[in-house]
Amino acid sequence: MRKLFASMLLLLPLMAAAAADLEINTPAINALKNSMQARYGQLAAYYASGAVGLTRDGLIAVRDANAVPLSQRQGVNGLVSAENSDRNALYKEIATANGHPEWEAEVRSTFAQRWIQKAQGGWWYQDGGGWAKKQFQPQSSQRAQRNGRSVD
């Protein structure tokens, strides 16, 4: 009896920990993360030039194909669609790894907000009204902020 009681007490912090954190350390999630991290090396320049932007639904999209030299356009499209399939898989995988496949949409919208929040100044993202340019940090340039917003 006492043993059972003790083991129940031991379970409580475990359950609390499970509720406090989401499981993101699975082989599938780590593989997706590594693949996206490797691809970022190629995508970074396109984020910075505004050729590629962050969408509201947690994906990325070609925003301004004219910012990409003709010879590289095919490559950019390939990068964008590969990144998006990794991102879709990631959101799904996080939801299922935590035993709630129905959380996928909420995981996606959480990521959508955080990607944009963590984007560098000068990158483009979708907000309610269309594409907007992420503001630079205060010390960089005030002027960039004022001219930053525009709609395609």
Next chain:
Amino acid sequence: MRITGITLALLAVFILPACVTINIYFPAAAAEKAADKIIDEVWQIKNKENAPAETPPAQ
């Protein structure tokens, strides 16, 4: 012994369902934390507050 039994029964009735309930609702704060962790790794963002300086000042 009898009291232990009653306590156990109460625990089973109240605390276990509570644990299950917690996980039915989407844990928004935990999801945000998880997202930040993954994004930091994908974009290789150095966390200035938490990460110790990687290269200590040369002396």
